[in-house]
Amino acid sequence: MSFNGGVTDTNITCLTFSDEFIYAGSNRGNIFRAPVNSLPLGVENLKTVLPQSFTLQQNYPNPFNPTTLIRFTLNKNSFVALEIYDVHGRRISEPLKNYQPAGSYEIPFSGSNLAGGVYFCRLTVGGLSESIKLVLLK
Structure with a gap:
């Protein structure tokens, strides 16, 4: 089982959280760990404005x-x-x-x-x- 700082697998099968980290597991046995405070907390709501002609x-x-x-x-x-x-x-x-x-x-x-x-x-x-x-x- 590898424990790395980046996701190389495209098939994530498990996500879990602790107070400090988020963990993602793949079907190939790899685990991704990242500090929670380094991840985006939301998605900015972008408004598409079409020119009013x-x-x-x-x-x-x-x-x-x-x-x-x-x-x-x-x-x-x-x-x-x-x-x-x-x-x-x-x-x-x-x-x-x-x-x-x-x-x-x-x-x-x-x-x-x-x-x-x-x-x-x-x-x-x-x-x-x-x-x-x-x-x-x-």
Whole structure:
């Protein structure tokens, strides 16, 4: 049985603690020992912050019949795709697919030729997407 300061085995089968040390045993009979005060006590919580290049707001009115406004803001000039999907994931409308300058937009959407129910609006800008739920009352 070896007693070393570094783990060379990838199959650790046992961990035990004392007040001063942590011990790890492997299936090959090796034991790793390290002072408890030399080991990390936790994992830092890192937040991934994606650059906010656009904001999609809830449509108004919602529920709607037969028209609503879909509002969004672009922080920079971008290619924009605004798509409406039914609950089965089928795209039923694409009110906007164009390069747009930075600014605020209100895009009217009519559900006059659709059945009442739930629909989803997806805004895609520069490879990032946000979605909102639309409710059409008939």
